[in-house]
Amino acid sequence: MEHSEPRELPLSVNFARAQSQLKSINSTSLSSSSEEYQKQAQALVLLLKTCSSQIDRLSLFSSNETTEDYSTSELKLILVGAYLGEALQKLSAPEGRAEILSDALEQYKSFLSVCQTLGIVTQNKDVERILENQGKSSGKSSGVKTSPADAGLSRMQKIERFKRTRAMQQEIVEMETRLAGKPGASSNSDVDEQGLDMEEIEREYAVKLIELKIYQVIDDIDMLYSEIEMAKQMEQMKLRASDSGGQAKDKQATASDEKEWRLDSQSYKIDPRTGKPIVPIFNDKGQPMRPFVLTSDRQRIKDSVFRPDWALPTMTVDEYLKQEEERGNIISGGGKEPDEKPDIDDNDYEALDADTMKKREWDDFKDDNPRGAGNRGGNRG
16 A cells, blocks of 8 residues: 555545554554564554644644534544554654654644643643643753652542543443444434434544543653653663774774783793793783782882881870770779678677578579570570
8 A cells, every 4th residue: 555545535534544553553462563563553653644734734623613613523533643642652763762752742742732722621730731841842842751749649640540541431432332333223323222312422422532532641741751761861872882882993993002001011021030931910801810919109118128027016005095094995983992791700600500591592593593594585595
């Protein structure tokens, strides 16, 4: 199929084909990095860009109109920007990934701007935050994420959006079930089993699709900011890697002078004492082959030649005690020493018996309470 064929088809036909292709890609079992998947994604992007250009040529959406001024089929065309942003995210590009994501971000913002202009979304703080950031920045998005200052509030907003999304998805499934029987109905096909106008259901279905996409786009935009930042960092890392590769080639061009940077200039000479070559400190790859010491303190080494091989004292004992006293490590003073216990007279049998009983009681106590008996842990003697 040639690329020019979609432009020859009406806008409504191209949009229906784009919806069908997007649904097929989202439900496919192919890997997103496979060649077939990327071909489908590129064809979808091309088809959605055709729809977008047709909408621009028709000047379909105006700030002077509301949703009541558009038919149901025209309302569905608002989704082109959101679908295009989603399709761009599916493209895999080794280079220029940040630019593709920035284009997807701009498509999402354009979709939210149209929804806000037509009054589909009102008083939504997330949409206002995103569009306000778009107004402050010119050209492509800077990739700086602007999120609510309160992390707890942001989390509650995400939970609320998730609940609303689940409820909307359930409502959309029910509407699709109703609309699925419309072509095969009798002459009274404009009214369903509950007596509701099928055209009203189809219009409500279109509005629900747009509202659901708004919540999904808000979540995707918050993730896109982080992904764009990471893509830019990856591109910078690849650029630095290519620069370092060029520098490595320059170093290889001067390989003939590689020995000039060696730390030991005497490493390849002959030992005059043995007549054998000295084992080099480094091999050809610059790896050490024996222990060595790097130092520039020549005077200290020179002074330590003629001295004992043990550590000499740096101060006298009196100096050390004075220093410890100044630090408060020596306790001085104190009260009167206790008097020595007088010896028991051998003729004082009562005192001797009392002392013997005291010692027996202590022995009995030690027998009844062995050492470590009161410890509950592993600290037992």
